[in-house]
């Protein structure tokens with residue numbers, strides 16, 4: 001199975017990459033800032049294990065340049081984001097090296113290594129023993145075997161220094177390999193490679209049963225297993241070319257930090273807005289339609305917020321009834337947001353707090369707390 005990028009990949013950023021890169025940019029910056037300000041020597045380590053060329057022919061930044069820009073910004077604030085970029089393919093590596101060199105000259109701490117991520121991972125883990133570590137693993141096909149990936153996290157079993165993961169789990173690869181399970185011409189070697197990625201043959205059963213949702217079920221179960229084995233909270237975001245299409249991959253996020261989980265959800269909601277905007281712009285560029293299909297399909301953020309506010313207020317009320325003591329929102333991220341996790345940004349949650357307050361469900365009104373995640377809700381009725 002090919003593990004490289006096909007022709008044209010580096011000409012211009014494809015739509016799924018718009019979302020992926022927005023997410024990376026918007027999340028890596030606060031991760032570096034929040035963890036780096038408490039870290040020894042203010043040092044944070046970052047690994048982009050499948051870095052590619054670093055920059056598109058169009059001049060847009062790839063994942064490597066996105067991290068280099070974040071590192072450059074943090075450097076001006078006295079934080080060091082020490083970046084490792086790994087790329088296997090010679091041509092891509094040559095271009096990557098040039099991009100990295102430009103930032104090295106400006107004082108950014110970064111190295112580009114030619115080879116397989118598996119060969120570099122231990123070195124990075126060693127260099128990051130005392131430091132917060134963020135792993136971005138973005139292969140075109142299959143990622144590292146689960147034993148290897150979970151093993152890296154088990155070497156760093158504590159909440160501090162933190163270790164987080166953003167990983168591309170290719171749904172195209174899952175669907176393609178899934179096809180081998182029921183085919184008489186199925187390639188056993190390919191199946192075994194995916195067994196290693198999944199940490200067992202369990203995934204084959206979904207395809208053997210001929211379930212139409214097999215690939216999605218496999219992605220969900222993979223996330224649960226990764227979470228258990230690596231000791232992480234794992235959430236997974238499907239990413240498609242356009243609305244209504246099957247996802248090309250899931251972005252799998254893993255953290256041990258309640259703050260990480262909260263900030264990631266807010267970031268997903270904001271990155272999705274950017275993706276919609278780009279989708280609409282590209283459609284304007286390519287088609288002369290009376291009504292853009294994007295604008296017809298794009299959910300109105302106002303309508304989503306209008307539905308989310310009472311739902312989240314209800315979740316908050318239930319939480320207070322159960323806990324019967326003050327609760328800090330960040331400690332209950334998934335319970336607070338429920339099905340709106342990754343769908344709505346922080347201001348919507350603040351509105352939900354205000355609604356619950358108005359309804360008499362809490363004396364806390366959420367006013368004055370800069371970060372919504374830090375709001376502490378007290379139980380009991382509003383004081384008269």
Ligand SMILES: C[S@@+](CC[C@H](N)C(=O)[O-])C[C@H]1O[C@@H](n2cnc3c(N)ncnc32)[C@H](O)[C@@H]1O
Pocket residue numbers: 003004005017049050051052053054061062063064086087088089092115116117118138139140
């Ligand atoms: C999807 S592309 C990377 C895109 C890049 N992360 C971005 O967002 O700009 C995957 C890259 O991984 C490289 N690659 C494939 N297998 C690899 C391995 N085992 N170790 C390191 N790089 C690998 C491929 O050559 C390709 O350039």
